Amino acid sequence: MKIKSKLRKSLNKIVCGDCLDVLRGLPDNCINLIVTSPPYADSRKEDYGGVHPDEYAEWLLPRMAECFRVLKPTGTLVLNIKEKVVNGERHTYVIDLISGMRDQGWLWTEEFIWHKKNSFPGKWPNRLRDAWERCLQFNKMKKFRMYQDAVKVPIGKWAETRLKNMSEDDNKRISSKSKSGFGRKVSNWIGKRKVYPTNVLHLATECAYRNHSATFPINLPKWFIKLFTKKGDIVLDPFMGSGTTVVASMQISRQYIGIDINKRVFRIAKNNINSSRKSDRKNGN
Numbered sequence: 001m002k003i004k005s006k007l008r009k010s011l012n013k014i015v016c017g018d019c020l021d022v023l024r025g026l027p028d029n030c031i032n033l034i035v036t037s038p039p040y041a042d043s044r045k046e047d048y049g050g051v052h053p054d055e056y057a058e059w060l061l062p063r064m065a066e067c068f069r070v071l072k073p074t075g076t077l078v079l080n081i082k083e084k085v086v087n088g089e090r091h092t093y094v095i096d097l098i099s100g101m102r103d104q105g106w107l108w109t110e111e112f113i114w115h116k117k118n119s120f121p122g123k124w125p126n127r128l129r130d131a132w133e134r135c136l137q138f139n140k141m142k143k144f145r146m147y148q149d150a151v152k153v154p155i156g157k158w159a160e161t162r163l164k165n166m167s168e169d170d171n172k173r174i175s176s177k178s179k180s181g182f183g184r185k186v187s188n189w190i191g192k193r194k195v196y197p198t199n200v201l202h203l204a205t206e207c208a209y210r211n212h213s214a215t216f217p218i219n220l221p222k223w224f225i226k227l228f229t230k231k232g233d234i235v236l237d238p239f240m241g242s243g244t245t246v247v248a249s250m251q252i253s254r255q256y257i258g259i260d261i262n263k264r265v266f267r268i269a270k271n272n273i274n275s276s277r278k279s280d281r282k283n284g285n
């Protein structure tokens with residue numbers, strides 16, 4: 001009873017503080033989904049101080065350990081992160097972080113790519129435009145909650161031509177020639193209008209919250225929330241920033257907990273969340 005009461009007091013609230021400390025106040029195995037984008041190494045110095053790339057994994061791992069504790073066994077963690085360039089090459093801190101998280105017991109289940117459709121043009125002597133970021137999926141166990149039907153997409157015009165020209169082999173399951181273990185049976189697609197999406201998300205960046213240095217589009221957390229939770233589930237963002245994950249959770253009837261250490265950014269998130277509430281009330285939601 002005390003554990004339920006402890007959790008209830010934290011639900012649908014945002015907290016200003018270090019998530020390492022705040023998470024310690026939550027009970028074990030209580031969160032359905034964690035979607036977050038921690039401050040990148042050596043970045044956002046004005047807001048977060050900027051952790052050096054060589055120390056980044058060591059800084060983030062204790063916080064990931066607390067996330068592991070509070071996440072339900074069937075829950076999921078989605079980590080939006082990418083290595084920065086240091087001295088002309090990509091640093092290995094994300095690789096170090098993944099290795100350290102696996103040592104904690106995390107399963108590195110999948111990697112999604114967020115393709116930024118509106119990446120800035122530019123010219124560099126030794127690289128091209130940076131138009132994508134990683135969204136790493138971690139779980140505590142192999143069998144976790146996943147609602148794939150919630151994110152299905154139209155099958156596409158390719159099916160009109162392909163399914164009209166079926167061969168004999170298309171009615172049999174054919175294993176991949178690459179020996180990957182995957183296979184296909186083309187006839188399974190007959191009559192289907194929607195299919196599972198790929199693990200590449202094509203979304204433009206957003207600048208609605210101009211007072212925060214790194215805002216991802218609201219449809220990014222919303223997509224993962226639809227995929228890994230159902231209505232009433234609890235979504236946590238331990239590095240809340242401008243509150244995008246919290247607002248996305250509110251819009252599709254999930255409960256939430258948001259945390260951010262920076263007071264200025266916390267005020268931005270609070271204003272954005274309040275604005276979203278007012279908009280919902282105005283629209284009768």
